[in-house]
Amino acid sequence: QQQVKQSPQSLIVQKGGISIINCAYENTAFDYFPWYQQFPGKGPALLIAIRPDVSEKKEGRFTISFNKSAKQFSLHIMDSQPGDSATYFCAASLNTGNQFYFGTGTSLTVIP
């Protein structure tokens, strides 16, 4: 059973556009939600993370929007650049912190 559901599977965006990736979860005990970026042949790199006590967090061109009542959170990449082309994973963890449950990933391609 997939604890965190991620969509879309792939995304193509024009340079300068906004990339939006969505995730949904069921377990209300999740209380930490990170996003990771992974380039081919590399390890996942932590991008940005949020806890449920805030509805939005922004770091540079990356923003997480969090909707606790809907049990959904999303990553917005503003002014998308070709260098943003990578696979993005959302994740969630419980307050026990035993593991991170990952979404299935979104392959983002930003075309010039």
Next chain:
Amino acid sequence: NAGVMQNPRHLVRRRGQEARLRCSPMKGHSHVYWYRQLPEEGLKFMVYLQKENIIDESGMPKERFSAEFPKEGPSILRIQQVVRGDSAAYFCASSRQGNTEAFFGQGTRLTVV
């Protein structure tokens, strides 16, 4: 500060051999997670360890796989009698405590021939 260090980066083993993967966490981190990733797939949890303790091994196959994180030295993921299906990228991540920022290494790509 050095990041999470994994070695080797690439490992080739024949069926039936043992694979030993090493992970040195970031300085000050005492929590280690191991994940497996198949091509074009997501990250599957295997095991969560703190120094000298296995906290959660619910994702680890019951046979042939083991992990440790000794008081001194790196965390080790050990796969005995490897089979073709063990071919994957194995990543470890470390954090200062659970349920907080976790940083991944570059992974070990295991190929079983």
